[in-house]
Amino acid sequence: MPAALRGLVPVLIAIAVLAVLQVLVGSSPFFVYLASIVGVNVVLAVSLNIVNGMTGQFSIGHAGFMAVGAYTAGKLSLLIKDLAISGLPGVVSDQVQFVGTLLAGGIAAAVCGFVVGLPSLRLRGDYLAIVTLGFGEIIRVIVQNLDLFGRALGLSGVPQTSSLFAVWFCVFLVTLVARRIVGSTHGRSLWAIREDEVAAEAMGVNTTGYKVRAFVISSFFAGVAGGLFAHFVPIINPGSFTFVKSIEVVVMVVAGGLGSTTGAIVAAVFLTLLPEALRTLFLQVGGLDTGASLAQKVDQIRMPVYGILLVILMLVRPQGLFGTREIWDLLPRWLPGTRRGLR
Amino acid sequence: MISDFAQHLINGVAAGTIYALVALGYTMVYGVLKLINFAHGDVMMVGTFLGYGVAQRLGPERQSTLWGVLLVFLAAMLGCAVLGFLIERFAYRPLRDKPRLTALITAIGISFTLSYGFQLDFGPLPGAAPRAFPEIIIPAEWLVIGDRAVVIWNWQVISLAIAIALMLMLQGLVYRTRFGRAMRAVSFDHRTAALMGIPVDRIIALTFMLGSALAAGAGILYAIKDTAIQPLMGLYVGLKAFVAAVIGGIGNVPGAVVGGLLLGLVEEFVVGYSSSSWRDAVAFGFLILVLLVRPGGLFGRVAAEKV
């Protein structure tokens, strides 16, 4: 295979697979909705993993960046809703605009990431936690104060141009970025920072620069996830991007294994579907009355259970379920293509 | 107008005192462990609920006697000291030699467990709805200026007195006692301290208990001031107090007090003379500014990493 093509082959394969999937199940609204929610959470988890897992910093304000992306993309889409690109069929023009707003959302979030990251990443890691948390609060206050963003009611009427294909292509992209970065020597520098910041600095790694860059990329994808979110959820308001949302993503990353991309994906899918599955289960088994109240209990105890889960994981298995390994590292050795170690 | 200014000043000091007391706990724990004890605000919340429970038990007559008030404070502070001890013993101590991130995640987990666990409504847990805190200090006017232009209430004076007493006790403890000296030694370098025969584990546990007890005291004062308590209150107060600690220079005891008062006053005057809708952004905007300009806080300095 020509070297120039190596970078593109997975993209082409992904496009083909997702297109088939879109045709097969794209018309079941409930499935599409659920898959979209799952997809957005996966994008969030994988992108947060670049900072919290690979670089060893700790951000707990991912929802804030998601909000920036959602509001930027959503507002932009509302503004250009009545425009079409001449010479293109309506659907294509809509999709082009959709992609454009996603990029805008991602870039806005990335800029915020830079502004927030630069002062705090110069300092020790735990400051980032507090500053990102504060950033989420500031975003909330800004949105609530500006009519432009619909204040507390939120933005509604954003064209629902997202699709199964779009969401999962973003999942694919963020995964590809995470894997390719890890695979490159630059990614190894991130890992070096996580392992030993002083030594990395002494070996010529501009640690602040790398940390900020990882944070910016992570914020970018959080913004893209927000943009996607705005295009399939009928209304976005500050309540969807709270501290609780950030913690959910943190739990996904920590449970999946700090540093394991596939671990983050598995955890994100599992933790998003689990409450849904439990609800269904209780309703099927318990009938309407007891089942509903049980299902309600499940939702109530979800948050404290997340908290306990974090504590227990840190005490028993601080590296998370997968550690830094990827799924294929856990496959039996005799399977072809089984690789070991950090690759 | 001068009377408004005076009233804002009173409000700001009252809020700042609470921030300062909670910030002290953050700063002490950070001093000995270099850990941001994220759950600190939630320990405070648990303290107020303990006080609430005791006051309810005492009933309306007994809770407002001197002994009743003392009992509420003591029960809350003791209860939180035990909680602080348990958290330290079972959640933080096993992780002391692990990367600091691990302990931070644990702290966030504990914070989450406490604040959302208390929102459940089975068993003894209080549920999400706010509750009115009993008036353990029956409000009475202590000082009235002009035609009720400025009113200072008895509980405001008592709260301030209690807060100052607690801070002075802490200052004495840290700088005048053997325990305080040991604490400062541990804060300096806990490995060296251990080599010198200081019981590091016990000192750290005691520091945690002390910080948690202070938080409980602050929590009761907070509940007296704002009259309503609810499980999520710890998150907000905790965050603001943390910001106060960083502004003052984290790890620095007088810094925490100054930072707390400063934050309380800044918030108050932003609302009073600018716009109340930006109030919650003030603290964090302030924080980012401090980190940009003076990362070590007003009184602290950035410690170089040991190589």
Next chain:
Amino acid sequence: MRFALAAVLTSCALALVGCEKKTSAPPPAPGGGPAAAPSSGGTPGIAGDTILIGEVGSLTGSEATFGISTRNGIELALREINAAGGVKGKKVDVRVYDDQSKPEEAANAATRLINQDQVLLILGEVASTNSIAMANKAQPAKVPMISNASTNPKVTEIGDYIFRVCFIDPFQGYVMAKFAHENLKFNRVAVLKDLASDYSQGLADVFKRKFTEMGGKVVGEETYAKGSTDFRSQLTAIKRLQPEGIYIPGYYTDIGVIARQARELGVNAKLMGGDGWDSAKLFELGGSAVEGNYFSNHYSPDDPNPRIQKFIADYKAAFGSVPDALAALGYDAAKVAADAMNRAPSLDRGAIRNAIAATRNFPGVTGTITLDEKRNATKPAVVLEVGKGKTRYVATIAP
């Protein structure tokens, strides 16, 4: 490198230049489309001799108490309906999903009710944000939806399948403005609103506009954020302006604390609010400080009307507390739905929609409900005065 940059910039510029106004109708949103076809030939929502309807509510999360009140009200209504023989001889069952007070979960729950459970119609949500999210799913699928307590005008603007049994923000804001100006003869008022709540902002905006139109003066406006318990700085700032009344369209959770702190600071102005004040908790949180203040509401528990007294007695027997307005609205929403199903010529969604739209002079506990052409309920509001441990009816204000 430079080439790539130039190429990107050029294509961006081209895309911008190439934009034009859309001429044709927008294409149907992917995934939306017409109503999902019934799975196995039967009518959606009907299984044997039961009718399945859906409910979405905030059973957990920040607005859990509202969802639970609503749920109880609907539950009570359905018990009565089924005890009286159901609808057209069929039992009515409700499937409830929790939306954790989040719009994305509300949309998810609505999608699920429509596509998986195939419910006949949907009841719910209190928060307007969540109702809008649900309505955006119900409307394209042509499933009738009755919101019990979302007062933001935007909710029913989403489409012709979306209804509500409560009045809307503009009306409630008008009610208090009129009451303050005409009954209390106030000329100077201040506004204190919850920045985190669209409900609070909506009421505050209308109140300000109407009160000014009537010739009064709004002297100041302050905000707070849900979750804070220190309102002294805002109240001190308001006190400086010396208003006769303060309009606080917030929730009871905050009002009690605000009232106490207002009294502590020597603020003598009367406090006024909206239906968010309505809760037994208000008396506990506010103590004596909250007494003597006014709020507008959907119904008054001390209304001698036997229909209302029977509802209150039944609710007390079933759930052990005095129903708040949200419970009453939930009850009415379910009753309106059942009434429409009874009147509809057939039990399909289109017919039921038409029947709901034709609701006229329905005797609900929150007043006589007539749905107007914008699918909003028009009915009078009452103003209540907070007393010792209970509320007292003061006035009725008609639209």
Next chain:
Amino acid sequence: MSGEVLLQTVRAGIEFGGLRALHGFDLEIRRGDLKGLIGPNGAGKTTAFNLLTGVYVPTHGEIRVCGERVNGRQPHQINHLGVARTFQNIRLFRALTALDNVRVACLSDERPVFTRARIDELRRRSSGKSPVAEAMDALNNYVDWWRALLLTPGFQKEEAELTRRAEELLEVMGLSHRRDERARNLPYGEQRRLEIARALGTRPKVLLLDEPAAGMNTREKGDLMVLIRQLRDQFSLGLLVIEHDMKLVMGICEEITVLDHGVTIARGAPERVRQDPKVIEAYLGDSYLASHGLPVPPHAPTSETPVT
């Protein structure tokens, strides 16, 4: 033998809250030098290394790399100017493979948009405070990451080149067989050698070795002595070695500086230093014993930097 001056300190010193950790420290390393730095525990040897590599900023005096004043520059910038080091308590990237440890260090050269020389020139003119230089550097890095994402042919070539160079260095240090082993799984002596390989990856002009022989047995120490000389010649380095093992220091160093309590108490050829009465007095401990062939008691692994 002596070439150009690579690293120079002029009356450099640092205080930690009133405690003088290092005072009036003068040193000069030229190309091809092999110098030693010794002193009892807590004498300030590692502090000196930390000053030279930018971990600490000197409170007095001046540090120059290739004639350029570098006070206050960040460690990675000083590294880019050609100063690399190892650590007393081995600080490898423990979860990475041996190859990756070296590759990360090799990376600092590759610049896709603006050349390293151009950025360094800008930095030099503004004494390290040019926002333009930083922006160029950042752009370089972002572009690099995009190339990593797209796997461009140029990127693949560079990665291959990095790998080749890293493998070469592993070969030199005799670690080729450990290429894909994680650093934390290597035996102690090999970890020390891997640290040197990693330091060499940054293409240093001056190499600072902090107790390279600690924990090695006699045979390994012998090999190390040969290796250090070989490195100097092969890479034409200037070398500065902190070492407790007197036999090794005396055996390879051409000049030795002795520190005690942060002050230089002696300097000169090994023979002269060995007989200096001040040195013997300050040093009458393990090193005295060692130089007489007696067993050295194990050192407590305490940090020599004063607590801040």
